[in-house]
Amino acid sequence: MRATCWMNKKTVEVRDVPDPKILNQRDAIVRITSTAICGSDLHLYNGFVPAMEPGDVLGHEFMGEVVEVGRQVKNLKVGDRVVVPFPISCGNCWHCKQELFSLCENSNPNAWLAEKFMGYSPAGIFGYSHLTGGYAGGQAEYARVPFADVGPIKIENGLTDEQVLFLSDILPTGYMGAEMCNIKPGDVIAVWGCGPVGQFAIASAYLLGAERVIAIDRFPYRLRMAREKAGAETINYEEVNVLEALKEMTAGRGPDACIDAVGMEAHKPGLLGAYDRAKQAMMLETDRPHALREAILACGNGGTVSVIGVYAGFIDKFPMGSIMNRSLTIRSGQCHVQHYMKPLLERIKKGEIDPTFIITHTMSLDDAPEGYDTFLNKEDECVKVVLKPGVH
Amino acid sequence: MAIQQTKQALAPERAQQPTAESGEQARGLQYQYRDGHGRKRSSGSSGEGLATFLGWFSIGLGLAEVFAPRQLSKLIGLNEDHTLLLRGMGLREITSGIGILSTTRPTGWVWSRVAGDALDLSLLGAALASDDSDKGRVWAATGAVAGVTALDVICAEQLRSGLSDRATVVEAVTIDRPADELYRFWHNFENLPRFMNNLESVRVTGERRSHWVAKGPAGTPVEWDAEILEDRPNELISWRSLEGSEVENSGTVRFKPAPGNRGTEVQVELEYNPPGGLLGAGVAKIFGSAPEQLIKGDLSRFKQLMETGEVVHSDASIHRGLHPAQPPEDNTASFGKEEK
Numbered sequence: 001m002r003a004t005c006w007m008n009k010k011t012v013e014v015r016d017v018p019d020p021k022i023l024n025q026r027d028a029i030v031r032i033t034s035t036a037i038c039g040s041d042l043h044l045y046n047g048f049v050p051a052m053e054p055g056d057v058l059g060h061e062f063m064g065e066v067v068e069v070g071r072q073v074k075n076l077k078v079g080d081r082v083v084v085p086f087p088i089s090c091g092n093c094w095h096c097k098q099e100l101f102s103l104c105e106n107s108n109p110n111a112w113l114a115e116k117f118m119g120y121s122p123a124g125i126f127g128y129s130h131l132t133g134g135y136a137g138g139q140a141e142y143a144r145v146p147f148a149d150v151g152p153i154k155i156e157n158g159l160t161d162e163q164v165l166f167l168s169d170i171l172p173t174g175y176m177g178a179e180m181c182n183i184k185p186g187d188v189i190a191v192w193g194c195g196p197v198g199q200f201a202i203a204s205a206y207l208l209g210a211e212r213v214i215a216i217d218r219f220p221y222r223l224r225m226a227r228e229k230a231g232a233e234t235i236n237y238e239e240v241n242v243l244e245a246l247k248e249m250t251a252g253r254g255p256d257a258c259i260d261a262v263g264m265e266a267h268k269p270g271l272l273g274a275y276d277r278a279k280q281a282m283m284l285e286t287d288r289p290h291a292l293r294e295a296i297l298a299c300g301n302g303g304t305v306s307v308i309g310v311y312a313g314f315i316d317k318f319p320m321g322s323i324m325n326r327s328l329t330i331r332s333g334q335c336h337v338q339h340y341m342k343p344l345l346e347r348i349k350k351g352e353i354d355p356t357f358i359i360t361h362t363m364s365l366d367d368a369p370e371g372y373d374t375f376l377n378k379e380d381e382c383v384k385v386v387l388k389p390g391v392h
Numbered sequence: 393m394a395i396q397q398t399k400q401a402l403a404p405e406r407a408q409q410p411t412a413e414s415g416e417q418a419r420g421l422q423y424q425y426r427d428g429h430g431r432k433r434s435s436g437s438s439g440e441g442l443a444t445f446l447g448w449f450s451i452g453l454g455l456a457e458v459f460a461p462r463q464l465s466k467l468i469g470l471n472e473d474h475t476l477l478l479r480g481m482g483l484r485e486i487t488s489g490i491g492i493l494s495t496t497r498p499t500g501w502v503w504s505r506v507a508g509d510a511l512d513l514s515l516l517g518a519a520l521a522s523d524d525s526d527k528g529r530v531w532a533a534t535g536a537v538a539g540v541t542a543l544d545v546i547c548a549e550q551l552r553s554g555l556s557d558r559a560t561v562v563e564a565v566t567i568d569r570p571a572d573e574l575y576r577f578w579h580n581f582e583n584l585p586r587f588m589n590n591l592e593s594v595r596v597t598g599e600r601r602s603h604w605v606a607k608g609p610a611g612t613p614v615e616w617d618a619e620i621l622e623d624r625p626n627e628l629i630s631w632r633s634l635e636g637s638e639v640e641n642s643g644t645v646r647f648k649p650a651p652g653n654r655g656t657e658v659q660v661e662l663e664y665n666p667p668g669g670l671l672g673a674g675v676a677k678i679f680g681s682a683p684e685q686l687i688k689g690d691l692s693r694f695k696q697l698m699e700t701g702e703v704v705h706s707d708a709s710i711h712r713g714l715h716p717a718q719p720p721e722d723n724t725a726s727f728g729k730e731e732k
Contacts, residue, residue, distance in 0.1 A: 003718070020719040023705045053708070055716030072701065092699040094568045094654055106696045109709035112688060124706060127717065134708025134717045144719065146704065 002389065003057045003140035004368040009047030012369050017057065020136065020144035025070035028148030030082060034161035035062035035138050037371050037385045038169060039195050040263070040310045044129065045372050049312060051113060051130040060086035060126040061168040062138030063161060066148075073149045082152035084145050085337035086169045088124040088135060091150035102334035107146065108133045117313065122334055139368055141389045153341045162386065163348055166200070166355045172340035174200025174261070175207075177308035180331040181257035183208045188250050190214045190298060191232070192291040193261035194222035196358045196384045197308060201259050202230040203353055214249060216242055221381040229357040246298050254300030262291035263309025289315045296322050296330075307332035358384045365389040442547040443492055443502055449540070450489030450505060457482025469529025470519055477515075484508055502548040509541035561662045561683045565691040568655035569698045571647040572626045577698065578645055579629060581618075587693035587703060590686060602631075606639075614638060640664060658694070660687060 003017045020029055038061050043049050063083040066076050076082065089096050093105035104123035108114060111121035114131050124146075127137015136143065145152060155164050174197045181189055189205040191198050194217035205213045215232035217223050223234040235245050246255060295305050296319050305328055323330065347353050360383045363371050371385040456464055461478035465471075488508060491501035516534045519525045567574060577583055581602045585591040592605040592613055600620040608614045616637035622630035622644075632642030641664040648657045662683070696704045708717045 005716070005718070018719045018721050020707075023707075023710065023720075024702045026700070026702060053714055053716040055718055057707075057716075057718055090696075090700040090704075092568070092701075093695075094566075097568070106692075106700050106704055109704055109706050111692060112685065124704075130708055130714075130717065133706040134715075136707040136717045136719055144707070146706075147700070 001141040002365060003136070004059060004365065004387075005054075006044055006052055006056045006058050007054050010045060012045065012058065012372050014366050014368050015055075017055075017136075017140075020142050022068060022070045023144065024146060025072040026147050026149055027070045028066050028073055028076055028082075028145045028152070029068040030062070030064040030084060030138075030143050030145055030152075031067045032062050032064040032138055032141060032143060032389050033081075034064070034165045035059050035140075035365070035387050035389070036165060036168075036170075037061075037139070037368070037375050037387070039197065039375075040128070041372070042376050043263075043310060043312070045376060049129045049131070051110075053130065053134075056127065056129070056134075057136035057140055058127045059137035059139030059143075060128055061165065061170065062126075062143060063155070063165050063168060064143075066152075067142070069148065075149050076152065076154070081155045083155060083164050083167045083341070084126070084138065084143070085151045085153075085167075085172075085341060086125055086128075087122075087151075087334060087337055088126065088133065088146050089150055089338060090147050096150070099336055099339040100333075101336040101338040103336075110134060125334075139365065139387060141365070151338055153345060155345075157349070159348065160356075162356045162359060163354070164345065165386065166196075166358075167337075167341050167344055167348075169335065169337060170196045171200050171344055171353075171355050172337045173197050173308050173335040174202075175204040175340055175344060176333070176335045177201040177259045177261060177306050178204035178208050178210075180306040180308075180333075181205065181208075181210075181259065181304050183210050183257065185209055186211045187256040188212045188214065188253075189257050189259065190216065190246060190255035190295070191226075191259045191261055192216045192295050193263075193309060194219070194226045194232075194234075195261065198222075198259075198261035199226060199230050199358050199383070200355065201261050201308070202226055202232045205259075206231060207347070207352060214246065214255065219378055222383060225358070225383060242294055243298050250300070254298060255303065256300055257304040257306060258295035258299045260292050260295045260305065260307045260309045263311060289317075293317065293319055296328065299326075299328055301326045302328070304329045304331060308335070359386055361385040363387055364391045366392060442543065443498055446502065446505060446540075446544060446547055447489045447492035447498070450485045450492065452489075454482040454485030454487075454489060457485060467529070468516075468533035469526030471524045471526065472522075481508075481512070499548060502544060505544045506541065506548060509537055509544055512537045513541070559664055559683075561687050562659065563684060563687045563691055564657060564659040565695050566650050566654055566657050567695045567698050571649060571656040574656055574658060574698060575626045575629070575647050578694075579623075581631075587697050588690045589693070604633075616641075658691065660691060662687060 001017060001019050002014055005013050005015045005017070007013050022029065041058060044052060044058065063081070066078055066080040066082060068078065069076055085101070087102040087104065088107040089101040089104040090106040095103040095105055102123050107124035108121050109124070110130050110133055114121035122132065124133030124135055126135050126143070127139065135146070153167065177197070178189070178201050181187070183189065183205060187210050189210045189212070191201050191205070191213060194215050198215065198217070202213045202215055213232045214235060215223065215226040215230070216235045216237055217226070218236055218238045220236070223236060226232040227234050233249070235242055291309070292307065292315070299305050307330065322328070348355065360381060361371065361374065363385060365387045368387055371387060374380055374382045375385050457478045461475040461482070464478060465474055485508065488501055488505045491504065492498040495501055513534065516530055516537065519530045520527065520534070580596070581594040582596055584594050590606050592607050594605070595603045597603050597617070602618050604616050604618055606614045616639060617634045618631050619634060620629065620631050622628060626647060628644065628646050630642070630644040633640050641662065643663070644661045646659045648659070650657045693703050696702065706717065707719055708715050710720060
């Protein structure tokens with residue numbers, strides 16, 4: 001089959017690799033009809049995530065048609081149309097039972113590697129380095145889906161791929177980011193980053209009852225999308241001082257909660273000397289941890305900072321004094337996607353949210369390298385790239 | 393003391409301490425430090441305490457030689473200017489000291505002290521032969537160095553003999569299944585190779601006896617017979633290899649309900665007593681250079697098997713060593729056993 005392979009820093013190639021097969025009896029094989037490039041894939045693309053091997057199949061946002069199931073998969077049959085959540089979760093361990101699916105205790109065969117520098121391991125993730133398991137990803141024609149009896153959600157009605165594809169990651173991620181803010185009537189929410197996750201965080205904050213949502217970015221076309229499609233007020237941080245602007249917009253209170261939908265590119269924790277290397281890397285990407293620091297300083301007293309942008313290692317100059325003295329709450333996590341898929345599918349069906357508004361580019365799978373490049377360089381007003389296997 | 397925590401001794405006695413004691417039983421007890429090899433630290437035994445003293449002694453003397461060579465010269469009765477020589481010897485002392493304090497088993501570093509002592513003694517001998525020295529003070533210094541040399545030799549000997557101690561690995565995992573279920577599965581030793589990667593097979597040969605075959609290097613299997621020593625239903629199973637086995641080893645698995653209905657805390661303790669020291673060929677073959685890592689992996693697979701019904705495979709993990717996360721070439725990939 002054709003698959004998007006990470007070959008080296010800033011190099012992905014669409015190559016021929018073997019077709020996936022059932023390895024466990026709870027697996028399913030899915031023929032992929034739509035897949036997307038995630039902002040977090042750019043961290044891999046830029047070479048900031050350790051434990052990548054040349055040839056790793058990328059992609060963790062995908063959907064398609066079930067073509068084979070293992071003996072233990074009773075809920076799916078060949079021909080079913082499914083969206084696959086990005087965390088691989090067994091459904092049996094204690095964390096899965098608490099619906100903290102991205103903390104599955106069994107799905108990362110390389111847990112020992114993750115433990116070395118995170119303390120404990122998170123769940124396995126499709127196409128996201130060997131730290132999270134070394135699973136082949138979904139920017140390909142086919143994918144093997146472990147624990148297919150737990151993760152994939154069936155799409156039985158006439159919804160298009162584009163309407164439901166983002167249930168795999170970014171819609172639930174944005175929604176969880178807003179949910180962690182514990183929004184009450186009258187709340188003002190500030191969102192750093194107007195990429196796909198930021199857009200969905202804005203929309204979700206409104207769905208959850210926010211009075212106002214203020215979005216922060218530097219690309220005019222993304223700010224325009226946040227205003228016109230998601231309904232936010234916007235701040236261009238290259239034009240104004242964000243802290244002053246937020247203070248003024250909230251009459252000195254500060255936002256009740258802040259969402260970091262940017263993450264830190266400058267993460268490169270190795271197994272040894274991780275701290276120094278991370279610091280070194282940060283010198284190259286000084287603007288990235290800036291978002292989290294700013295979100296903390298900007299948050300009103302007693303408020304919540306919700307971190308859904310991806311961080312992998314260590315950060316420097318963390319304003320702990322601001323958090324402690326002002327009773328801030330920090331909440332974070334890889335999204336527990338399986339927990340959110342059903343309710344969000346219902347909201348899509350009812351027309352409460354239409355996730356298609358973020359799609360700016362649809363390409364053939366063969367054009368994945370161009371897609372990565374366009375997305376990374378924010379060319380052609382790119383917000384979200386959807387790839388179609390089998391379309392040339 | 394931070395530096396002391398990096399030092400350890402191979403536990404001469406069995407490490408009995410459960411890693412996840414909780415509730416009433418553990419209240420009021422202090423957690424006992426175990427090093428990265430799962431061995432209980434017992435400072436003071438096997439020459440460890442003496443080594444620590446010698447390490448600090450080296451650093452103190454070294455600093456004096458480097459920073460106050462003239463005063464030191466005077467103290468030991470040298471009248472000529474030996475500043476450079478003393479500073480050089482000081483650096484050597486500091487190196488030995490740091491080596492001793494920062495190494496888990498500093499036998500080599502302690503021997504480096506013995507070599508340094510010999511050098512010191514010969515230099516003092518030269519000073520005795522020289523006219524330009526205070527003989528009384530030089531004799532006193534020589535006596536002091538000879539005393540320290542004796543300590544160094546004793547310490548190095550203690551450390552060396554300590555190497556043949558039994559090695560113990562203790563690892564634990566929490567599994568969200570009831571203790572009786574886990575006990576029953578483990579009790580049938582023939583199940584062990586399903587999650588213990590280094591085992592080829594285990595065959596039960598009698599009520600308490602079993603025959604174990606482990607994977608060796610280059611496909612050479614290593615075999616031994618074992619017997620059950622203690623068997624407390626749903627609580628504990630203890631076994632050991634029969635006397636005269638190629639690789640003497642013993643193991644205990646304990647099952648204990650976890651607090652808050654989290655399932656069962658499973659603790660495994662393995663001991664092996666290699667002929668010819670810790671790095672004896674047999675043990676290296678079976679347990680590799682990082683036995684605790686192997687046991688940890690085995691316990692993860694045990695948890696996967698009991699909680700999810702299968703050992704979890706990723707596209708990369710089914711291969712030995714590094715492999716790109718791509719589907720395997722064919723179904724005969726190296727992972728082997730299919731789960732039901």
